Amino acid sequence: MIENIKTGKNGFIDLFNKFRNFREGTLILIIVAVCVLMSFLSPYFMTWANWKAIFLSFSTEGIVVVGMTVMLVLGGIDLSVGAVMCLAMCIGGKLFLLGVNPWLASLIALAICAGIGYIQGLLVTKVGLVHFITTLAFMGIARGACFVITQGTPLSLFTLPQSFKFIGQGTIGPLPFVIIIFLVIVIVSDYMLRNSTVLRKVFYSGSNEKAAVFSGIRVSRVKIGVSVLCCTLSGLAGIIYMSRFGASTPGFGVGLEMTAISAAVIGGASLTGGEGTVFGSILGAALLSIITSSLILLDVSVYWQDLIKGCILLFAVSVDHIQHMRRQAG
Amino acid sequence: MKTKFKNMIAVLIMLALVATFALTGCAKEEAATPVAVAADSTDSPFVGDPSETYYMCVMVSGVEYWFPVYEMMKQAGQQLGVKTVYTGTPEYDVNKQLAVFEQILAKKPAGILLHPMNPDAFIEPINRAAEMGIPVVTFAADSPNSKRVSYITSDNVREGEFAADAIAADMGEKGEVAVLENPGQDNHDLRIKAFINRIETKYPDMEVVARAATNQDPNKAYQALMTIAQAHPNLGGVFMPEASSGMGAAQAAVELDTGIRVMCCDINAKVLDMIKAGEFFGAINPNQGTQGYYGMLMLYLAAHSEMIDPMNDWSQAGFNPMGMPFVDNGLAVVTAENADFFYWDKYLEKRGTKGINE
Incomplete structure (x- = not known):
């Protein structure tokens, strides 16, 4: 009997340790801990309506996070x-x-976004500019173009057909269509980033560019491809927002780059390249959204919300980083 | 290799030249020219010199709020026979706006209608402008400790109170309401505080049950209202001090379908469409045109202060005799009945002007 209990206990500890050694394990544990705590603090936290709101809030941004993760x-x-x-x-x-x-308008918009990614990739690979400067310049160019196109005033798209509004507002069964699009993109991209030859080249190029070149990888192509992917996914998120809110606002998405980078880094992506998973980044985005929702449900003063959110995130990243270092050392 | 390098340098130089020409072309200021003035009216002190140029200086210059302000500033300038120019920084950056302000000063304008992004950062530049004899009138945001001549704005406190009264009246003066905020922006904070204070002091059967920071982001507003509605299923209304959050909150209210009244300050075409469709309860809109028109009049009077000699110590104390500490430009409550009058594109079409591009 005693032996059995011991075995059971060890089995649980083994399972726990295995889970902890899983790259995203620590982050999942933190999210679970927050959820358990919140379920005691607020009876409204574990409701489907609240989770639907949380999922909806980060699913469209999550599509941008996928692109950012591959870029990082x-x-x-x-x-x-x-x-x-x-x-x-x-x-x-x-x-x-x-x-x-x-639909055609959206395809044209997506093609233009892909074109922007292609130009960014060319500037990085052919002219030799760094991503930071190139994309910083395009941040200004794209935002400026938004103001030129809209003349500074949000465009009301109240007359969008229902079939198009379905992208952002429709549901299939209990699930909003936006969440389904998001899940498909996350599952496919996470699988490909871990297993496909094409996206594994991104890891090799990010880990050691010179070694990647010597091993025959066309790093320039990889860089251009990733830029195109990142911009196209951003464009897709824009089209979804257009459908969901029925408006085109020139100031929309300001600061989104920082949210996307934060989510990816919380999820384990490295700013120096060669590390990161789509699944981890999405967990990072989910954590950000869960904390926001929790602070609202707990009626935390708006003046304290950013401070508390910052502290929790710092704690989460630190714990994850320490665990990761231990795993590498072990 | 060398040829390739030379080609690359040549392409970069070409690009730089094209960009320079393009930027020079874009930067060319389009001044609104004064209308012809009758010859016999030139003696009137209310007719300025056509070479006099008055600037409007803003931050985030692409934001639509400024356009109706400038439209009426331009009209007042044309009627007074002087030039007006719309300028500012496209970014939300006080340093950039300060740089633009300095550039305007270097041109020695007749006066500046300024929306200072930060009150204290502009004290020294405004005081220097005053020493140079260039009057500055602030609008929509103030720099109260500077030597600005006047400040014209809508009364943010009244806006918050109007919104509270409108929602309370529709809810039968009882029930739960919430606010979505943009903490840190002075005029937005004033509107929120006034709304909450009004509910707490005037409506004993009403309660502000939740506050969330959505920072002008429709997506955050959507999530916030969805979350608040879970914790407070009887929520009857929500107020926010700006229109961007309004779009997200209204979308959430439509999906929740529990009759939550969404009300905001400021407007845009989407908000107007939703108001007309009954998906948005209403909006409070400052009278931007009045702000621009009276702002220009005050600037002109301040630049021509010899027109007045009030019985006070202005000459000894050294302040501009035309100065008025504060002018309220009023507000409008936008509902489904009057929403059609607030579309910017229809307004421009009716007036037949080019808006800020002249």
Whole structure:
């Protein structure tokens, strides 16, 4: 009997240790801890309606986080994601108001975003500019273009057809369609980043660019491809927002780049490249959203919310980092 | 290799030249020219010199709030026979706005209608402008400890109170309400405090049950209202001091379908459309046009202060005799009945002008 209990206990500890050694394990434990604590503090936290709101709030941003994660793994950074997202929204909205079919307008907007990514990639690989400066410049260019297109005033897209509004507002069963799009993108990109040859090259290029070149990887192509992917995903998020809010606002997405970078870093991505998973980054985005929701439910003063959020995030990142160091040392 | 390098340098130089020309073209200031003035009216002190130029200086210059302000500043300038120019920094950055202000001063303008992003940062530049004989009138935000001549604004406290009264009246003066905030922006904080204070002092059967910071982000506003509605299922209304959050909150209210009244300050085309469709309870809009028109009049009078000699110590104390500490430009309550009058594009079309581009 005693032996059995011991075995059971050891089995649990083994399982716990295995889970902890899983790269995203610590972050999952932190999220679970926050959720358990919140379920005691607020009876409204563990309701489906609240979780739907949490999922909806980070699912569209989460699409941008996916692109940012791949970019960080490459060793780059994209400061233009918020502005490019807004540009897709403004181009799509303006074309729709000019009489273009909203689906075609969205495709054109996405193509332009992909084109911006391609130009960014060319500037990084052919001219030799760094990602930081290139995307910083495009952040200004894209945001400026938003103001030019909208003339500074939000475009009301009240007459968007229901079929198009379905992207942002529709549901399939109990699940909002936005969440389904988000889950598909996350599952596919996480799987590909871990297993596909194409996206594994991103890791090799981000870990050691010279070694990647010597091993025959066309790093320039990888860099251009990642820039295109990052901008296209940002554009897709913009189209979803356009459909969800029925408006194109030139100031939309300001600061989104910092949220996306924070989520990815919380999720284990390294700013120096070669490290990070889509799943981890999405957990980071989820943690940010859960904390925001919790602070509102607990009626925490608005003047304290940012401070508390910052402290919790610092704690989460520190614990995750220490665990990661231990795993590497072990 | 060398040829390739030279080609690259050549391409970069070309790009730089094109960018320089493009920027020079963009930076060219389009001054609104004065309308022709009748010859016999030139003796009137209310007719200025066509070479006099008055600037409007703002931050985040692409924001639509400024456009109706400038539209009427321009009109007042044309009627007075002087030039007006719309300028500012496109960014939310006080240093950039200070740099633009310095550039304006270097041109020795007749006066500046200024929206200072930060009150204290502008004290020294405004005081220097006063010493140079350039009057500064602040609008919508103030620098009270500076030597600005006057300050024109909507009464933010009244805006918050109006919103509270409108929601309370529709809720039968009882029930739960919430606010979505943008902490740190002075005029927004004033509106929120006034709303809460009004509910607490005038409506004993009403309660502000939740406050959330959404920082002008529709997505955050959406999540905040969805979350608040879980904790407070009887929520009857929500107020926010700006329109961007309003779009997200209204979307959440539509999806919740529990009859939450969404009310905000300021407007845009989307908010107006939602008000007309009954998805948005209403909005409080400052009279921007009045702000611009009277702002220009005060600037002109301050630049021509010889027109007045009031019975006070202005000459000894050295202040501008035209100075008025504070002017309230009033506000409008926008509902489904009058929303059509507040569309910027329709207004421009009606007036037949180019807005800020002249």
